[in-house]
Amino acid sequence: MIKATDSRNIGIQELPDKMPEAIPRFNLYRYSHLKDGKSTEFIPVFVYYVPEEGTAKSKSLYPCAIDCFIKKLQSYGADIKLRLEFSDLHDMTEGVLYEMIYPPDRSELEKSFKEIKPKKRAGCRGGWVKVLPV
Numbered sequence: 001m002i003k004a005t006d007s008r009n010i011g012i013q014e015l016p017d018k019m020p021e022a023i024p025r026f027n028l029y030r031y032s033h034l035k036d037g038k039s040t041e042f043i044p045v046f047v048y049y050v051p052e053e054g055t056a057k058s059k060s061l062y063p064c065a066i067d068c069f070i071k072k073l074q075s076y077g078a079d080i081k082l083r084l085e086f087s088d089l090h091d092m093t094e095g096v097l098y099e100m101i102y103p104p105d106r107s108e109l110e111k112s113f114k115e116i117k118p119k120k121r122a123g124c125r126g127g128w129v130k131v132l133p134v
Helices: 012-018 056-075 094-101 106-111
Strands: 025-031 043-049 082-086 129-132
Touching: 012 025, 012 094, 025 056, 043 056, 082 094
Parallel strands: 043 082
Antiparallel strands: 025 043, 082 129
C-alpha cells in the first residue's frame, strides 16, 4: 500500500523541511526547471532519504521495499527518470539534481579536478549521495 503524505508543488529547496529527521522516506519528486532558458516538462525523480540517525530496523526495512515501490509507481504510469539516495537532504540541491539529469562534459571537469567535500554543520557528520539505475 502506498500512502501519500503530501502532494503539493514545492521547490527542491523546500524538500528537506518536509522530511522527518530520523525516519527514512520514499519521495517521488516532479522536477521542473529551465534548460537553455526554456521551461522543461516535469521530470519524475525517485528520492530515497535514509538519515544516518535512523534506527537499524528502519534502515534495513526501507531498502528491501525500494524495487517493489518503484514497480508499483511504474504500474501507475510514473516514468521515473532518475533514482537518488540521500543521507542528508540538505545535500540535495537544485545544482545536484540538474547535474544528475544533464551531466557536464567530464573531460573538462577532469582538467581542473578538485575534491569536493560536503559542508559540515554543527552536530552533523555530512551526508552521502548515491545515483542508482532505475
